[in-house]
Amino acid sequence: xxxxxxxxxxxxxxxxxxxxxxxxxxxxxxxxxxxxxxxxxxxxxxxxxxxxxxxxxxxxxxxxxxxxxxxxxxxxxxxxxxxxxxxxxxxxxxxxxxxxxxxxxxxxxxxxxxxxxxxxxxxxxxxxxxxxxxxxxxxxxxxxxxxxxxxxxxxxxxxxxxxxxxxxxxxxxxxxxxxxxxxxxxxxxxxxxxxxxx
Numbered sequence: 001x002x003x004x005x006x007x008x009x010x011x012x013x014x015x016x017x018x019x020x021x022x023x024x025x026x027x028x029x030x031x032x033x034x035x036x037x038x039x040x041x042x043x044x045x046x047x048x049x050x051x052x053x054x055x056x057x058x059x060x061x062x063x064x065x066x067x068x069x070x071x072x073x074x075x076x077x078x079x080x081x082x083x084x085x086x087x088x089x090x091x092x093x094x095x096x097x098x099x100x101x102x103x104x105x106x107x108x109x110x111x112x113x114x115x116x117x118x119x120x121x122x123x124x125x126x127x128x129x130x131x132x133x134x135x136x137x138x139x140x141x142x143x144x145x146x147x148x149x150x151x152x153x154x155x156x157x158x159x160x161x162x163x164x165x166x167x168x169x170x171x172x173x174x175x176x177x178x179x180x181x182x183x184x185x186x187x188x189x190x191x192x193x194x195x196x197x198x
Contacts, residue, residue: 023055027196028049032046039183039185042076047189053066053197069098075090094124114154119150171186171188
């Protein structure tokens with residue numbers, strides 16, 4: 001009985017030590033180009049993302065990487081009869097939580113990264129600007145835009161030591177349009193990110 005107990009205790013301690021040793025914490029910053037999916041009147045607009053990242057290695061070549069990011073989304077709407085510099089720009093601010101399943105291929109030094117997974121977002125609001133006119137946007141409740149967003153995202157990258165550099169694609173599956181209009185509003189975008197794992 002005592003022997004089994006000590007074996008079990010040793011297993012728990014070693015497993016806990018392994019899990020702790022394989023968890024990394026980091027920070028991320030990046031550049032976004034976002035749009036509304038399947039909207040011909042919209043074009044990509046620049047934005048950014050910044051936040052914290054966790055990296056849990058559950059095998060030598062496989063890890064789970066959740067993050068909590070502040071990210072800007074939105075698009076530029078082409079206004080008929082005016083110059084492109086006067087197009088209406090919609091910027092939406094989100095707290096975004098992507099959870100990526102990451103596969104790492106060792107290239108005898110750097111590692112090739114392939115990742116994919118779901119993301120969840122909560123809209124904090126934003127604004128639409130056309131020329132000198134600026135309108136604040138609210139999200140959630142009875143507002144025109146829903147606050148809850150979700151979808152899938154993925155990408156590829158490389159890792160050099162503690163540094164990961166990657167490009168990604170985000171496809172929103174939630175229609176954030178909260179009106180009775182005949183069109184949907186779904187976030188989509190490309191990103192270039194730099195992650196440092198401590």
